[in-house]
Amino acid sequence: MNVILINEEEILTDGRVVLQGRRSEHLITVLRCEVGDRLKIGIINGMLGSGRILEIEASPYPGRVVLSISASEPPPEKLGLDLILALPRPIMLKKILAQAASMGVGAIHLINANRVEKSFFNAKLLQVGTYRQYLQHGLEQSVDTGVPQVVVHSRFRPFVEDALPALMADGTRGIIAHPGGPSPTALNPEVLKSRLLLAVGPEGGWVEFELAKFREQGFVPVGLGQRILKVDTAVVALLAQLSLLLPG
């Protein structure tokens, strides 16, 4: 936790915040904070700033910490990139949500595909209150406040035929990860000037029909060389490579 994230509704009218649960536990047990200490805070979907500890009650566990806060510093820039991800198994999705959030992804579209295990759409993780914590872990790691929007699309065709054109109507360009695709360095520089949508397939890859559907929407393929990587490794590797190539 490199920043303590606070919901706007938690801020009392006198500007104080009372932390309980995971955050008070972290401040008391891990950081061993004391009254008067200053720490980095962020308002969720708002500004970064600092908090000063006014009170600490260590017991009953997990304690209670009262802060006075101020926040006027903008969070880091996002990547200018949204992710389309064929829904992976929940344990993999948790990792990807946290890593994508920490790297500055804007929105995450979880979609169906031929090689997606259909039962994953019933995972408890797909409930807002459940997946949100993994996004927040990623933001706490990278000191950001903007929670990526997550949208679940349980049917492939309506996504690719209806939702996708709407997502691209503002000039967003699409790239699709596919083994054997050219390196991101081969992307047309015009593509890299636009907002990007990066589509990453399931373990086992996209099927031909899916690739054709994305190509119809103007998606261009990119690859990571000869090696087949796990989905979470591939997502981080592609985000890292694209962030080198994106302006700004």
Add this chain to the structure above:
Amino acid sequence: MNVILINEEEILTDGRVVLQGRRSEHLITVLRCEVGDRLKIGIINGMLGSGRILEIEASPYPGRVVLSISASEPPPEKLGLDLILALPRPIMLKKILAQAASMGVGAIHLINANRVEKSFFNAKLLQVGTYRQYLQHGLEQSVDTGVPQVVVHSRFRPFVEDALPALMADGTRGIIAHPGGPSPTALNPEVLKSRLLLAVGPEGGWVEFELAKFREQGFVPVGLGQRILKVDTAVVALLAQLSLLLPG
């Protein structure tokens, strides 16, 4: 498992191999193989090739599969990069070993540093027979055969003063990950023509003394921008960015 890895000592004089345990379980239970099926095989630290299934005995669990194999195809090129990693907690190290192996890292030096928890050096994971499986998972993922060498250096000074100069005597160049360091695109092209040693610090970062010691050996800093990433995310991101910049 995108390739079945076989130890040279497992190959019988008639060219057959008998698989038991994890690999037979995978072939029988996950892939539902049948006699006559062909599959991708690799000889550990040797060639890739194919195997044909001659016999399957499903019980007793996890079964037994007999293959005839041939292997004459070279594995994919390695990255031309070795990793120096401040020893992370075991759960993190498992992920990094598998991911680094899958991405083609040559050798992995696990070192001590001021912010490394000393007890991690007693982890059972640091025994050859234990960590080896995670490297192998990475190779099975990316269809490679070359097992990265892992070397544990439990004292920082002897590593940096004695071992490191020896590692760099052949013209290998060093780069050190440090928050706020310049992007890898700013690296001198001469550096990128050499074999690389990439040093990644502990959660919390290198201390000033450690940075100075690496600088004395000619290491230049690189960073990943404003965001603080977890060590496993940072390793994959840096390997991905460097692989874009390395020749070949």
